[in-house]
Amino acid sequence: MSSSTVYVETYGCQMNVSDSELILGKLADAGYSQVDSPDGADVILVNTCAIRDHAEQRVLGRLGELKRHMKPGAVVGVAGCMAQRLGPRLFDRAKHVSLVIGPDGYRALPDLIERARDGERATAVDFDLEEHYQGFSARRFEGVKAWIPVQRGCDYRCTYCIVPTTRGPERSRPLLDAVREVEQVAEQGITEVVLLGQTVNSYNDGSHDFADLLRAVGRVDGIRRVRFTSPHPNDFSERVIAAMAETPEVCEHVHLPMQSGSSRVLKRMLRRYTREQYFECADRLRAAIPGLGLTTDIIVGFPGESDEDFAETLSAVREIGFNDAYTFKFSAREGTAATRFPSADDVPDNVASERLARLIATMRAGARRANMAALGQRHEVLVEKEARRGGLLQARTRDFKTVIIPGEPSLIGSYVTVELTGTTGSTFTGTVTSERVELPLAG
Numbered sequence: 001m002s003s004s005t006v007y008v009e010t011y012g013c014q015m016n017v018s019d020s021e022l023i024l025g026k027l028a029d030a031g032y033s034q035v036d037s038p039d040g041a042d043v044i045l046v047n048t049c050a051i052r053d054h055a056e057q058r059v060l061g062r063l064g065e066l067k068r069h070m071k072p073g074a075v076v077g078v079a080g081c082m083a084q085r086l087g088p089r090l091f092d093r094a095k096h097v098s099l100v101i102g103p104d105g106y107r108a109l110p111d112l113i114e115r116a117r118d119g120e121r122a123t124a125v126d127f128d129l130e131e132h133y134q135g136f137s138a139r140r141f142e143g144v145k146a147w148i149p150v151q152r153g154c155d156y157r158c159t160y161c162i163v164p165t166t167r168g169p170e171r172s173r174p175l176l177d178a179v180r181e182v183e184q185v186a187e188q189g190i191t192e193v194v195l196l197g198q199t200v201n202s203y204n205d206g207s208h209d210f211a212d213l214l215r216a217v218g219r220v221d222g223i224r225r226v227r228f229t230s231p232h233p234n235d236f237s238e239r240v241i242a243a244m245a246e247t248p249e250v251c252e253h254v255h256l257p258m259q260s261g262s263s264r265v266l267k268r269m270l271r272r273y274t275r276e277q278y279f280e281c282a283d284r285l286r287a288a289i290p291g292l293g294l295t296t297d298i299i300v301g302f303p304g305e306s307d308e309d310f311a312e313t314l315s316a317v318r319e320i321g322f323n324d325a326y327t328f329k330f331s332a333r334e335g336t337a338a339t340r341f342p343s344a345d346d347v348p349d350n351v352a353s354e355r356l357a358r359l360i361a362t363m364r365a366g367a368r369r370a371n372m373a374a375l376g377q378r379h380e381v382l383v384e385k386e387a388r389r390g391g392l393l394q395a396r397t398r399d400f401k402t403v404i405i406p407g408e409p410s411l412i413g414s415y416v417t418v419e420l421t422g423t424t425g426s427t428f429t430g431t432v433t434s435e436r437v438e439l440p441l442a443g
């Protein structure tokens, strides 16, 4: 079946994006060619997210739509976190699905597709604690940066979170394997890598910790920017912070999920830090890394969250001065500990919605003030892609600001210096001040 085609659609976090790159690499090796429309594809795969009910509803809706695009005999498969969570139950939800495959099953994907083609309802939802997809050659689409998975699964048990159920226990990929992959992408001319893991700074392969990994990746020839996501506040050891500060390639940006500004709520979330400890963590990072940009994740409407608790989240947002935040309404996930709080603790949906709107307004006001104050600054940016508005380019500073600049698409992938000249509140416009464009090392 060497001429078979596959169409992949991806939902969820960067880990899923990275997994889709691995899936496409595996299938390319098995003779599949990738197509960018489901119409007429021999295999349609949806790589799914289970983090909130809304994410799952979207996927179910999409699976329904895809039925109309299926050609006769096509295999429709569900991969990723929702596949792991629901397993064979998915076959009842969507009768045209004949393949369900969790995040640790992709090595067997070509075989499972064959089995689904032969009429079987093929399922693979076992965790494999050794699996890091070593030997797969990821098909990358991001262009100027590469996702590098360094840790899979999660050993925290935040009471709201489905991820430990969908991705299994935490395991770290051997440092040498991760570094080798970074060397390969550097040879292809990619200059920025993003190290991925659910609590990526708890990385430990038995002989090396995250500090060792940061230093080793920073040393790879041709790598100019190293980022990572998402760290857990409790895993910023002195060693890790020192490695960040002392490795010039590690960018001055940390995505530091806070979840709530109330110690009472944090305790019920089992986040294992208090408001004060979170503040301390942000302070330690800022003291060690001048010019650090901080972004975060926040949940509102967690069971038992009172007006006072929410006020503490707002005050934390004001005091810490995040550059940006992903904000979510709590979504109860089947089987998680948060579903076992008494129903009297439920926050009504209209209250949660109102809190979300106030949180977003507070966040935006703070970011706008900070961004206005940044006008006039000069930054080195990596030109990432064409901007949505025609004729312009989207670029990124080391501290994760988005800057829209004029320029030719040939600049994509290179580093230029810009002056920040305007802001919409969240993103910047800039002008290029350094004509001397430094091109990345050719592969």
Ligand code: SAH
Residues within 6 Å of the ligand: 051, 052, 160, 161, 162, 163, 197, 198, 199, 230, 231, 232, 257, 259, 297, 298, 299, 328, 329, 330, 331, 332, 333
């Ligand atoms: N491992 C990462 C988070 C992964 S999930 C970490 O610990 O930081 C990404 C974000 O989704 C979380 O930070 C949280 O803010 C949000 N989230 C997770 N479960 C949720 C739920 N049940 N309801 C609403 N938001 C949730």
Ligand code: SF4
Residues within 6 Å of the ligand: 154, 155, 156, 157, 158, 161, 162, 163, 164, 198, 199, 232
């Ligand atoms: Fe979920 Fe918590 Fe693990 Fe993050 S650290 S993936 S929020 S259980």
Ligand code: F3S
Residues within 6 Å of the ligand: 011, 012, 013, 014, 015, 016, 048, 049, 050, 051, 080, 081, 162, 163, 166, 167
């Ligand atoms: Fe979603 Fe799974 Fe990522 S649940 S957020 S795709 S780890």
